[in-house]
Amino acid sequence: MFKRDESMLNAVSGVLVVDKPIGMTSHDVVQVIRRGTGIRRAGHTGTLDPRASGVLVILVGPAVRLSEYVSASDKRYQATVRLGSSTDTFDGEGRITKTSPVPNMVEAELDSVLQTFIGVIEQVPPPYSAIKVDGRKAYDMAREGEEVSLEPRKIEVYSLELLEWNSPELVVDVFCSSGTYVRSLANDLGTKLGCGAHLVGLRRTKSGRFTLRDAVPLRRLQEAFANNTWYKYLIPAAEALGDWPAVELDADQVELIRHGHRVLAEPGSTGWARGISEQGDLVALLQFDEATSEWQPKKVLFQS
Helix, strand or coil, rough: CCCHHHHHHHEEEHHHHEEECCCCCCHHHHHHHHHHHHHCCCCCCCCCCCCEEEEEEEEHHHHHHHHCCCCCCCCEEEEEEEECCCECCCCCCCCEECCCCCCCCCCHHHHHHHHHEEEEEEEECCCCCEEEECCCHHHHHCCCCCCCCCCCEEEEEEEEEEEECCCCCEEEEECCCCCCHHHHHHHHHHHHHCCEEEEEEEEEEEEEEEEEECCCCCHHHHHHHHHHHHHHHHEEEEHHCCCCCCCEECCCHHHHHCCCCCCECCCCCCCCEEEEEEECCCEEEEEEEEEECEEEEECCCCCC
């Protein structure tokens, strides 16, 4: 049993996909995972606000070293936006800063405005965010009444699908790059419409290759911790980047990769790939070197 066998605990590496409930921070969920599994090495791959629910990907054990790659994955949300008022936090928790009548629009007119946000755009993050300014978190500065000026960031919105329009609220499916603030999208929509807007509901439906179908409700996971059956929800680390090509490595190649040595690549190889052992373990992340036609290990995980 993983929870009681220390040697097995040290070998555990994988992914737990949690359906985060509203009211908890992402860090709160990580703490629940650490206590429940007995494994200290655990971390999420993209913060969900306390008022948001949905897919939260937790890397456990050596798999935490994949965080920078998994965190960069695209995200999908179902967002509920209320028109007619703006807030200082860009969501329902903040102080209302502006109210205006909501334009009389049919769905086609609203959808036409939404489509102007598609593509690579510059987005200013909310002043109440965890972004650091001179070493201080923006939301700490904002709460103390300080002026917060954040630089715009390039993000990409792949699609915005209007699911429901019942004035003054709309529900939108948002498919976007990592780093996108849906709160800012809501605020910017309100600015473009001239009536103000803020986010009142957010559910993450997809993070990288993981969707709500892969996610286990946190309460069920906690029950599994109590019963010591939580490992049935653990997804192999190799699947964390399941959309990457896989290179199968024999025992000799695994040994070479473990020590940082290159291995010969097959013709037609390119870019990045996952190096997988014959047993299905994720050995390393590999990058193709065109000059030598070899795979160069960039992140080695498999140590046994």
